[in-house]
Amino acid sequence: MTAPARVAITGAAGNIGYALAFRIAAGDMLGPDQPVILHLLEIPPALGALSGVTMELNDCAFPLLHGIVGTADTGEGFDGVDYALLVGAKPRGKGMERGDLIADNGKIFGPQGKAINDNASPDIRVLVVGNPANTNCLIAASSAPKLDRRQFTAMTRLDHNRAISQLAEKTSAHSTEIARMTIWGNHSATQYPDISNCTIEGAAAADRVDDGWYRETFIPKVQKRGAEIIGARGASSAASAASAAIDHVRTWVHGTPDGDWTSMGVAADGGYGIEEGIVFSRPVTCADGDYTVVPDLDISDFSRERMNATEAELREERAAVEDLL
């Protein structure tokens, strides 16, 4: 038997965690031949609910599930972990300033980064889902000096998938016919969903839609899709966020298809003129369990302006947590 992979989920009794754990145990993330041991982390008040999630996971008799660790202790929670999905975060309270939100989350993701540094597998791959995801990822990576920054990524795959879905609907294409979608920047309303390199069945997507629709409808729709879901469901995106997290890790591990790429929030390395160090979503190809930023794309003036706006927001977020880095 293949040795089980240890997969940690924080906020595991929350709505996204609940949608994630069962799909990972079913093999959707790491494949049908990879046994898993789930490490489910929660804050102490949620340990009762977490025990219910653990019971339900056991009740599924998943062939691939070889154990469950349920804990509020980050040392135990990240011990020997190969993949960490950092989902739990402090949500924005009523009247809360954005700066305070970022600082409060820093107090969660800093210690988690340190616990990962001290306890996890040296080859761990980390995906930050909890918002503000990019800056939480920056904080976690900064708190893990033994690890490479490339091991820490932030999720923009949900935005990427939403953008594909919107373009597919508009052009009556199937999502599988669309390639080279790109999300640049922050997982927030400043993100820039860019179709300038996008293809539909191999032909340029930009030729299939008019510029007005792209700028006035498509971009804001993707940027604000989270709020639209809340309006309809009365609850925030859970299953689609979980699905995107599964896609992100599966692609990272198993690779992007030939001729296509995906979007991941990764530490900027100076490429595309993006300030070094901030976690900025960019187009990447994945192979052999690693990612490579797609090089040498032409950036139009329109794109540059949008990239600058989301970069400015990420710089501000970083400034708000400077003392934690």
Next chain:
Amino acid sequence: MTAPARVAITGAAGNIGYALAFRIAAGDMLGPDQPVILHLLEIPPALGALSGVTMELNDCAFPLLHGIVGTADTGEGFDGVDYALLVGAKPRGKGMERGDLIADNGKIFGPQGKAINDNASPDIRVLVVGNPANTNCLIAASSAPKLDRRQFTAMTRLDHNRAISQLAEKTSAHSTEIARMTIWGNHSATQYPDISNCTIEGAAAADRVDDGWYRETFIPKVQKRGAEIIGARGASSAASAASAAIDHVRTWVHGTPDGDWTSMGVAADGGYGIEEGIVFSRPVTCADGDYTVVPDLDISDFSRERMNATEAELREERAAVEDLL
């Protein structure tokens, strides 16, 4: 491309429906090569929430998902459907008599059975999940005269999986090492989880546990597991129920492994001395998309007594809906 299969889910915006839809779209039920079109049914007050579920499903850009029908109209909802998972049911209200609950659900499952009869694929397979599942299944099947009763089944796979999980935990085995678990009777607290034919790595399970534990701990634990989950989570089993529904259909379509069987609520045919016509969970093998009740098992006096108790409950339930059959 393989033609998409049409899969209907009733109560699709509820907690079980929400856990089901994404896993089916991901290929967990019908396999990685079978495209699907989801037919999501809800009652009119839940159509707003259902539109949010539809948005989230689209936002996943699932390669296998080839369309979504969202509706409160059962004719449209079951039109051309190949698989129907009847999840939505009226829950027991405060102070409600059991007979009233059964009668109220009859008013849901009768018309659904008729709509399936009139609109679905003639080869449709139906799984009833909504409680009281066995009797709801009986009502639906009775309302579909064009179809074979064998096309209507009730879910006891959650009980089956729970029983395997409990036995695995007690004997430090993995769930995959346990075979030939049986759930007899009703999906209710009278169900009889029977380990007398069960094996663990090929050896008799009954030799690995003592009779007192089996009778006093195991049986009631499996029977009352639903209440235990509610106590811990503050919400009823959703993801594990969805997972069992996926297992039930997948096994029905793709078959049971050699030497093993599963449990399904199916129309009694007089075998094992069970009253003909009621929907009674029994051990079945599946092959070529059909099921066969496992014949000729020895039934001990203890087992007979337990089977009689759950049979008596199902006869009473049937009596309460006699006018609907």
